[in-house]
Amino acid sequence: MTASATSRPAPSLPRILGQIRPRPRWLELRLLALVAVVLIVGSASLGATVRGRPDEGADLFDPSVWLPLDVTALAIYLGALFAAHAAQVLAGRRTDQVLLPAVGMLGGISLLLMQRLPQDLVGSGFFGAEGLGQVQLVWLLLSVAVATTVGIVVRSDSWLRQYKYTWAAAGIALLLLTFVFGSDVGGQRLTLVIGPISGQPSELLKVILVIFLAGYLSENRALLVEQDTRLGPIRLPPIPYLVPMAAMWAIALGIVVVQRDLGAALLFFGVFLLLLYAATARISLVIGGLIAFFLGSAVLATLFEHIGTRIAIWLDPFADPLGAGYQVVQSLHAFARGGLLGMGLGNGLPLVGGRVTIPEVHTDFPLAALGEELGLIGVLGVLGVYLVIIERGLRIGAAAADDFRSLLATGLALVVGIQAFIIAAGNLKVLPLTGVTLPFISYGGSSLLVNGLVIGLLLALSDKGVEPPPPPRKRRLDRILRRGAP
Amino acid sequence: MDGFLIGLWVVRLLFLALLYLFLFQIVRALVRDLRAATQSATAELGRLHVLASPAGDPPVGVAFSLDAITSLGRDVNNSIVIDDPFASTEHAVLTFRGRDWYVEDLGSTNGTYVNGNRVEGVAPLGYGDELQIGQVRLRLERARR
Numbered sequence: 001m002t003a004s005a006t007s008r009p010a011p012s013l014p015r016i017l018g019q020i021r022p023r024p025r026w027l028e029l030r031l032l033a034l035v036a037v038v039l040i041v042g043s044a045s046l047g048a049t050v051r052g053r054p055d056e057g058a059d060l061f062d063p064s065v066w067l068p069l070d071v072t073a074l075a076i077y078l079g080a081l082f083a084a085h086a087a088q089v090l091a092g093r094r095t096d097q098v099l100l101p102a103v104g105m106l107g108g109i110s111l112l113l114m115q116r117l118p119q120d121l122v123g124s125g126f127f128g129a130e131g132l133g134q135v136q137l138v139w140l141l142l143s144v145a146v147a148t149t150v151g152i153v154v155r156s157d158s159w160l161r162q163y164k165y166t167w168a169a170a171g172i173a174l175l176l177l178t179f180v181f182g183s184d185v186g187g188q189r190l191t192l193v194i195g196p197i198s199g200q201p202s203e204l205l206k207v208i209l210v211i212f213l214a215g216y217l218s219e220n221r222a223l224l225v226e227q228d229t230r231l232g233p234i235r236l237p238p239i240p241y242l243v244p245m246a247a248m249w250a251i252a253l254g255i256v257v258v259q260r261d262l263g264a265a266l267l268f269f270g271v272f273l274l275l276l277y278a279a280t281a282r283i284s285l286v287i288g289g290l291i292a293f294f295l296g297s298a299v300l301a302t303l304f305e306h307i308g309t310r311i312a313i314w315l316d317p318f319a320d321p322l323g324a325g326y327q328v329v330q331s332l333h334a335f336a337r338g339g340l341l342g343m344g345l346g347n348g349l350p351l352v353g354g355r356v357t358i359p360e361v362h363t364d365f366p367l368a369a370l371g372e373e374l375g376l377i378g379v380l381g382v383l384g385v386y387l388v389i390i391e392r393g394l395r396i397g398a399a400a401a402d403d404f405r406s407l408l409a410t411g412l413a414l415v416v417g418i419q420a421f422i423i424a425a426g427n428l429k430v431l432p433l434t435g436v437t438l439p440f441i442s443y444g445g446s447s448l449l450v451n452g453l454v455i456g457l458l459l460a461l462s463d464k465g466v467e468p469p470p471p472p473r474k475r476r477l478d479r480i481l482r483r484g485a486p
Numbered sequence: 487m488d489g490f491l492i493g494l495w496v497v498r499l500l501f502l503a504l505l506y507l508f509l510f511q512i513v514r515a516l517v518r519d520l521r522a523a524t525q526s527a528t529a530e531l532g533r534l535h536v537l538a539s540p541a542g543d544p545p546v547g548v549a550f551s552l553d554a555i556t557s558l559g560r561d562v563n564n565s566i567v568i569d570d571p572f573a574s575t576e577h578a579v580l581t582f583r584g585r586d587w588y589v590e591d592l593g594s595t596n597g598t599y600v601n602g603n604r605v606e607g608v609a610p611l612g613y614g615d616e617l618q619i620g621q622v623r624l625r626l627e628r629a630r631r
Binding site for chain 2: 027030031034035037038041042044045048049052065066097098101102105218221222223281341342344345374375377378381384385388391392395399400401402403404405406
């Protein structure tokens with residue numbers, strides 16, 4: 001017997017037996033067609049607003065006024081979405097059909113937004129792309145490509161499951177690398193520059209965290225649920241199993257202290273607590289974790305000035321509306337100007353002295369820009385699309401065959417959901433403002449690529465496997481008929 | 487108000503309306519999916535997938551659907567008959583309590599193993615865990631929905 005035969009085979013995603021044959025995905029095609037119509041109408045509205053502004057007497061029936069703002073960019077983007085659809089049809093896997101249209105809609109809204117913002121918000125272009133709109137288009141295309149490739153190619157999850165501690169070590173190494181070699185941008189040490197490549201490792205770190213937690217919790221779930229350490233009236237899981245929890249808490253607070261990145265810390269700790277709850281169904285752990293986090297944050301807020309200022313701005317941005325509270329105040333004004341139906345695409349964000357009123361609108365405040373241009377109705381629609389993505393992720397998790405895949409899908413959906421919630425709440429002054437990106441809408445290469453990876457993994461996990469053979473209805477009918485005939 | 491501005495407003499509102507039409511279509515698909523899942527939910531609580539079986543009975547690749555109490559062993563009166571020379575006649579029993587599976591060894595000669603560890607009395611069993619009875623290895627999986 002060889003060594004490979006004696007070792008236990010890792011459970012893997014279902015394989016397609018025999019020949020791969022194309023499988024139509026009608027729901028996806030229908031939804032993508034609707035995405036195309038929505039984006040074309042939006043782009044026409046944007047184009048007409050931008051073109052109609054210089055001469056007030058634009059002609060209603062002049063077709064050139066109603067052309068989309070950037071016809072080629074929109075055509076390339078929609079073409080990429082349909083190409084992704086075609087690739088999945090050809091691959092013939094029974095994967096989820098709602099995720100791609102939902103993400104395609106968010107990406108398209110992002111494209112419209114970036115096309116109408118001042119194009120010089122981003123420094124240098126690449127691949128021949130110049131300006132904010134075109135660079136964002138390139139990243140969106142790469143993100144869709146990553147999602148589709150991962151969704152088609154990944155069939156086994158053993159490379160994630162078996163090397164969870166390796167993944168965790170790689171994640172911590174990445175974090176330490178950023179701590180030491182990261183370059184400071186705007187007082188936050190988030191960006192890692194290696195040669196010509198620069199990126200934000202905390203984006204990748206959130207995926208690694210979910211993989212590790214899913215592996216750890218699925219292995220130790222039974223122990224975490226069953227055994228108790230009694231500490232007075234409080235029932236806790238056995239002490240050794242609390243160590244990773246304490247480590248997570250320390251890492252989250254370390255990110256706050258060293259990187260000054262409150263958003264990533266909130267995101268990591270939120271995902272951790274919710275996954276712990278999903279695995280154990282013990283609300284006491286969540287409450288304990290929240291108390292520990294708030295105590296830690298309160299202590300840090302008194303010790304470090306920048307956290308204290310963030311909270312002071314959150315409590316009263318109008319105390320210093322032209323200084324510290326400027327961004328938040330402008331964001332609130334933008335939402336107020338938008339009202340119920342918005343000013344229309346391309347009509348918001350007045351420039352004051354040649355500059356946009358909200359600094360960092362393309363990374364941190366895209367929701368405020370959407371709030372101004374599409375109004376409350378539009379913002380609720382966009383948030384609704386995020387809810388759809390979360391629902392799909394949780395559904396994929398609930399249908400998964402084992403605990404690892406279940407927790408992995410749940411965690412990946414929660415990462416996208418919590419991140420969207422944190423930044424949306426920051427824009428709306430519900431939470432202190434933190435610098436995380438709005439998934440699929442904010443400008444930024446790392447964010448788009450990693451979120452594409454998340455969607456790709458969700459697609460791979462949603463594979464229902466080989467279809468069970470149809471019941472032999474007809475043959476039985478034949479037999480009954482033949483038996484009845486003589 | 488001139489015609490162009492009215493036309494512009496119509497297009498803007500059309501964009502919002504279409505966004506909601508898209509959401510409505512998705513939600514309808516999701517509701518249909520959830521309804522189908524609840525209706526097709528059978529009494530099946532979990533599946534036991536045969537990974538290795540040197541004696542050939544049960545055959546490799548077969549998946550048994552489990553009831554709340556499932557007994558395993560060499561005797562023909564067991565829910566799942568494991569015809570393996572190293573399995574006892576009444577070897578182990580799987581029970582589903584609340585939301586978790588448990589395996590209990592019924593004093594078998596060669597023991598019951600979960601992920602390679604011998605079971606003493608009752609042990610919890612998670613989805614994806616591996617159960618070994620005699621030379622037969624089985625994996626617990628969630629019921630298909």
